[in-house]
Amino acid sequence: MRNKIASLLLGLGLAGGAFLATTGSAQGHGYTDSPVSRQQLCGNGTVRGCGQIQWEPPSVEGPKGFPARGPADGHICSGGIGRFSELDDPRGGNWPAATLVAGESHTFVWRITARHATTDFRYYITRDGYDPTKPLTRADLDPQPFLTVPFGGRLPGSTVSHSGTLPQKSGRHLILGVWTVADTGNAFYACSDVRF
Template identity: 65%
Template sequence: MRKKISAVIIGVCTVGVSVLATGSASSHGYTDSPTSRQVFCANGTVQNCGEIQWEPQSVEGPKGFPESGPSDGTLCAGGNSRFAELDDPRGGNWPATKVTAGQPYDFRWRFTARHATTDFRYYITNSSYDPGKPLTRADLDPEPFLTVDFGGRIPDATVTHTGTIPAGKTGKQLVLAVWTIADTGNAFYACSDVQL
């Protein structure tokens, strides 16, 4: 009887460790200010989002953007086909956060698993951007408007970076936030639609 109980306990512990390991491996981070597409999917504001509605923190793809990283048209999903709904422009109808060009804004990341971090970079679309088409590198200003070096440190559970939305931006635009991990080959991507 003791052997059976011990086997059951060991089995339950093994399953528990496996579940916890899997959960932390698939849990990382996302932006919620301005509200990202994955958050709009997770909170039910946007429907028909597929798997991302349960995993807003998991938009992980290859790092090195913009020289490498996800291919054009897959940037909002980090090149991850499981979350392709994030790349669907939905006719330009993603909800947008109101921001003001030339004014400071607090950009916020929330983390469910924290990693040693190289940096955070924020890009914004240029005048050729069409909200009705999937995002490409050509749609973005070539340089980030905000870069926060992190020197390999591990961030807190929530981090806020204050940056200025570039002057002269008008209409519906998109902010691409990239969190580059120091000790893996990956980064996390978040697209936030904004209205200026």
Template identity: 60%
Template structure:
């Protein structure tokens, strides 16, 4: 009888551990933008070389939610604060030179697209852009961004594995800017971050 009780306790313990792993929203929750193309996608598809681990897991740029009041620290926004993806924070690409950009036009209705490898209950998708005159020679900070998103897409439920939504790009921009996309998860403490370089 004692042996049976120990076995039951072990099963309960394993089940509890499994539930905690599932509910923590760790390695199973993933996504990145490919319209406009994000830095992690350029690393994954080989356009940018010497990116390190991000080339294998562009979907894993996950950090604390609540941006801009909370979230990753300044200088670590593009990596979501994850040291293994620090190459994404550099103002220049790891193999030298400027990050590739997507050409856009101010005021145009643009279709943003995320590729997800896990569909999680979602609060919203938000898009921020750098200010005119932002400092392009350092890792992205809140001071470089307009902290009111130019597009917010509320979402209730689990999105499809490819999700697109449209919205107008800001006017009054020229030259190189960075768009920070934030996908906020409803049932964990995290969000996914993606930096895309664009040219107006």
């Protein structure tokens, strides 16, 4: 009888652990809502066939230190997280793209579901000649962010908005938003497909 009870409790413990692993025991953290990110497009059902990211759009958390460190080339949009690899798939260059106007001010918006002390928010954009049919690499991006918003270790609210001037670009591009956490070794990554 004791063995049966022990087996039952062990089974329940394993089932509970499996449930937490599949539902994301990390409660999510944040993603860009403007311009709309790939994970947001998956989370709101605009894009189908997204795998697990559709249930965890705020969870694209990878090593910080981009571009010197961080996710490997080809795995930047997923933050290097294998279960979110659908975000790295360029889908033949057919991700829905937000329309932006080059040289104008844009308000960038992050939705934050778990607040972290923050170093900064940085925005990178693809170089002229970027091929949207291939996975994103560092070589595809201008080497310096076009906008950096220092946060000085403060906690963000549930929504973070800041404005910046968009670079002079034309055609299809990708904006990489990086939210760098101050008190862990990680950052959050969000890829937004855009058209100027």
